[in-house]
Amino acid sequence: MTDARLELRNICRRFGGREVVSDLSLKVMPGQVTCLLGPSGCGKSTTLRIIAGVDMQDAGEIYVDGNLVCDTVFRVPPEQRSIGLMFQDFALFPHLSVQENVGFGLKVHKSDKANRVDDLLDKVGLKHFKDKYPHELSGGEQQRVALARALAPKPSIMLMDEPFSGLDDRLKDDIRDSTLDLLKEEGTAVLLVTHEPHEAMRMADEIALMRDGRIVQQGAPYNIYNAPVDRKAAAFFSDVNVIRGTVEGALVSTPFGEFLCPGRPDGTEVEIVIRPQHLRIDFDRDGRGPHPTPQDGTPARGVVQRARFMGRESLVEFRMDFDNSILRATVPSVFLPKPGTPMWLMLRRERCFVFPVPSKV
Numbered sequence: 001m002t003d004a005r006l007e008l009r010n011i012c013r014r015f016g017g018r019e020v021v022s023d024l025s026l027k028v029m030p031g032q033v034t035c036l037l038g039p040s041g042c043g044k045s046t047t048l049r050i051i052a053g054v055d056m057q058d059a060g061e062i063y064v065d066g067n068l069v070c071d072t073v074f075r076v077p078p079e080q081r082s083i084g085l086m087f088q089d090f091a092l093f094p095h096l097s098v099q100e101n102v103g104f105g106l107k108v109h110k111s112d113k114a115n116r117v118d119d120l121l122d123k124v125g126l127k128h129f130k131d132k133y134p135h136e137l138s139g140g141e142q143q144r145v146a147l148a149r150a151l152a153p154k155p156s157i158m159l160m161d162e163p164f165s166g167l168d169d170r171l172k173d174d175i176r177d178s179t180l181d182l183l184k185e186e187g188t189a190v191l192l193v194t195h196e197p198h199e200a201m202r203m204a205d206e207i208a209l210m211r212d213g214r215i216v217q218q219g220a221p222y223n224i225y226n227a228p229v230d231r232k233a234a235a236f237f238s239d240v241n242v243i244r245g246t247v248e249g250a251l252v253s254t255p256f257g258e259f260l261c262p263g264r265p266d267g268t269e270v271e272i273v274i275r276p277q278h279l280r281i282d283f284d285r286d287g288r289g290p291h292p293t294p295q296d297g298t299p300a301r302g303v304v305q306r307a308r309f310m311g312r313e314s315l316v317e318f319r320m321d322f323d324n325s326i327l328r329a330t331v332p333s334v335f336l337p338k339p340g341t342p343m344w345l346m347l348r349r350e351r352c353f354v355f356p357v358p359s360k361v
């Protein structure tokens, strides 16, 4: 038995001999938003299409509330799976009014239908638009109609494929928030596909990070961001700096001091990975930097290449004296040192990730 609303077990899908979804297992809990997050082409939409029943897996099973709905032999028809769908093009019927769009496919008594449609239009703030047609609405309004239509039959699971991608950037966050509020109010279990980390962080209770057809890491947004499984997982959420070294006696020596690498054999090549906001910058004092500290280790000197104001923060690029590499640091607000200025960098040790260098395949 499982308490998951939706469960995928060992799903595989091949196209022309190429496996695009590989042994994928995932649970979506009731009332939660799970985001399938990954770069373009990693197999997110294929996974969603299999769950929706518009494509078939080559192996694996799908369960809804612990009941099998699909394996490679048995198949509950898509319309009987209690699954709502919402895709990026909204696909509203152009010849139907807003209320007809929302009520479309709602197989209940006429008066119940009118109540449900009214209630949903009220919740998405479009009651006064109920007699309008899709072409009379803005992109954001159409998105809300599509959401109301998908929720009308009270699906126990909602599948959303990049549902905000066609919207104006300035509107997106507001629409994401109001969509999330409504989904939570309806108690629907949501599986949302996106390639945007910001969207996943904003919407998800749980993120499943996907790469090359597989889920490489799953957890709460905080954990995925702060404890990535590898460099690519870290780099998916922000720019990262990488400093390489070799393990000797469970330590790796770098220009920023020594880092512990317990359990890694001597000679292992490792990468110290750190996000730009976790570097500390200090001034040059006649060729000397700040004193080493247990928290920040040893400082290393670099020369400012450029500094740009980004709005909430400034981005400063340094060419490091030790190997001429470039490291990037972000600083809150305005910090724009002149190119050519020598400065000292330190790494906030508790924010460093140490990973073995991936072998080249």
Ligand SMILES: Nc1ncnc2c1ncn2[C@@H]1O[C@H](COP(=O)(O)OP(=O)(O)OP(=O)(O)O)[C@@H](O)[C@H]1O
Pocket (backbone or CB within 6 Å): 015, 016, 020, 038, 039, 040, 041, 042, 043, 044, 045, 046, 047, 195
């Ligand atoms: N019907 C199909 N026939 C052949 N190849 C396909 C088919 N559908 C998808 N693919 C391939 O499978 C891979 C995964 O595609 P999918 O659409 O699932 O990726 P995605 O992660 O959703 O990407 P995007 O974010 O760009 O939509 C891609 O390489 C794609 O070209």
